[in-house]
Structure formats: C-alpha cells, structure tokens
Amino acid sequence: MKAIVYTLLCCFCLSGCATKVHLITQGYSEQERQQFVVTLSQQGFNVREADIVMPNHFPSTVISFHPAHPKPTDIEKLKKFVAANELPQALEMQFGQKRHFYNQGNIGLYLRHPDINLNETLPLYVRSFNCGKQQATLFFSPDHKLELEYDVHRNGDYRLVFKRGFWAFDGSIVTANFKDLAPVRFIQSEAMRDTPMGPREALVYTPIKKDHPIKQLNCPYEVVFVN
Known part of the structure; x- marks a missing residue:
C-alpha cells in the first residue's frame, strides 16, 4: 500500500x-x-x-x-x-x-537584450585605485579570458598572485568569473582625470557589491586615455 x-x-x-x-x-x-x-x-x-x-x-x-x-x-x-x-x-x-x-x-x-552588441570590447587592462594597499590589475584579453594580478605582502616580503577566469560585457556591466569563486560585477562609467598633460577621459569600473573574499575585487578600477 x-x-x-x-x-x-x-x-x-x-x-x-x-x-x-x-x-x-x-x-x-x-x-x-x-x-x-x-x-x-x-x-x-x-x-x-x-x-x-x-x-x-x-x-x-x-x-x-x-x-x-x-x-x-x-x-x-x-x-x-x-x-x-x-x-x-x-x-x-x-x-x-x-x-x-x-x-x-x-x-x-x-x-x-536586442541592443546588446557582443562585439563590445574592454580595455586591455585596468588598475585599482582608492583602495589602500589592495592594489591590483585586471587584464581583459580579446578572447574573453581574464587575469587578476595583485601583491601579497607578508613579513616585509611580497609575492605576485594570479587568478584567471573569463569576462562578459553587456555594454554597461562587466562580469568577471573566476574558477571556484563567486562572480564579480562592475558597472562601467565615464570620468575625467587630471594628468600632467591636462584633463583626460577615463573609464571607471565600480564593483556592485563589496563583500568578495578577495579584497582586491572590492576595489574600483580605471583606465585613463592619455592620447
């Protein structure tokens, strides 16, 4: 039964x-x-x-x-x-x-969305800023591979750490996917930066959330176009 x-x-x-x-x-x-x-x-x-x-x-x-x-x-x-x-x-x-x-x-x-252009590209690299000692660089390759590079300081020494993954961009939001880690999303915006050559345009990438276990991924990133 x-x-x-x-x-x-x-x-x-x-x-x-x-x-x-x-x-x-x-x-x-x-x-x-x-x-x-x-x-x-x-x-x-x-x-x-x-x-x-x-x-x-x-x-x-x-x-x-x-x-x-x-x-x-x-x-x-x-x-x-x-x-x-x-x-x-x-x-x-x-x-x-x-x-x-x-x-x-x-x-x-x-x-x-119909307006999404999959051919949208990102700068080859962006650097963190306003993040204290948590300095890092994100590299975006044209084939959508991604690499995070940052320093780890310990006992007066430091070593480079690399995390690799893939990126996607919908024209507004960059999604960074790393193996065995939660994805990170950055909002792209435009800005002006003062440089020795005068004001220059820049692209800024701000994390939507700031709770990632890798502290460097809670930082904003930017690239300044000097030419």
Whole structure:
C-alpha cells in the first residue's frame, strides 16, 4: 500500500508540480527582469533568476530543457512568452547541448537584450585605485579570458598572485568569473582625470557589491586615455 501511495505521489509531482524556470538575462534592467518574473509566474511557472552569465556563443533567446521533460506544453508556453515580448525566435536546446544541463522539471530560459552588441570590447587592462594597499590589475584579453594580478605582502616580503577566469560585457556591466569563486560585477562609467598633460577621459569600473573574499575585487578600477 505504501509503495502504491509513493508511486502516486511521484506521478502527481511529475505531472502537477510547477516547473522551475531558471531565468538568465543579459542587458535588461531590474524592472524589465522583474516584469519577466511576474509574467512567467502568472503562467504557472516557479521562476528563479539564476546568477550566472549568459554565454556569448548562445543566440539571443534560448530555451534549454531535458528531453524527457514531463510537460511538453511548458515549451509552447515559453515560446508564446517569447513571441509576446517581441523577442527573437528561441533556439530549443536539449540536455547536454552546449554544456548546459537541466533535470526534469527544470528549464533554462536565456534572454539577451536586442541592443546588446557582443562585439563590445574592454580595455586591455585596468588598475585599482582608492583602495589602500589592495592594489591590483585586471587584464581583459580579446578572447574573453581574464587575469587578476595583485601583491601579497607578508613579513616585509611580497609575492605576485594570479587568478584567471573569463569576462562578459553587456555594454554597461562587466562580469568577471573566476574558477571556484563567486562572480564579480562592475558597472562601467565615464570620468575625467587630471594628468600632467591636462584633463583626460577615463573609464571607471565600480564593483556592485563589496563583500568578495578577495579584497582586491572590492576595489574600483580605471583606465585613463592619455592620447
């Protein structure tokens, strides 16, 4: 009898439990993201904003799911959501394609703002400032590889420390991803700096949060264009 009840409960959950939609966006404002969440929730989905970066090799709209997803109508509902928001037609990716994996009952919905230009570039490097002894340099390579370099002082000596990862940029926010570390997000802004050659334009990168275990990643960074 217990086995029958357990089986019925499992079947009910597969067919009746709300599907969890993992929402990954790029370039949308908080207000726009919240509207997406509200609309999807009203359609019966359990929505979670995933704190990951949308891969650059993904097209602008992706629906990623397990091939044995128990509710085929979920995919149609998401495609209608995409069409209603006048977004590009979604690419449907099943389990394992492009190294993204979702179990049954979970769907990944990736949305990139139409105004995002993936060819946006960053300076080759930026240096920390106004950060006391926590001096560091961030290097951005054109192939989206990232390197953090900083000094560690101990007993009068110092050594260089390197952390490597990957970066993404949506035209406003830089996301730095390092292996086994929480991602860091910086807001890009423009500024003017006084130099021996007079005022010069600069780009400033300010961390959105300042609670990272690597203190150097809580610093603002800048590059000054002297030419």
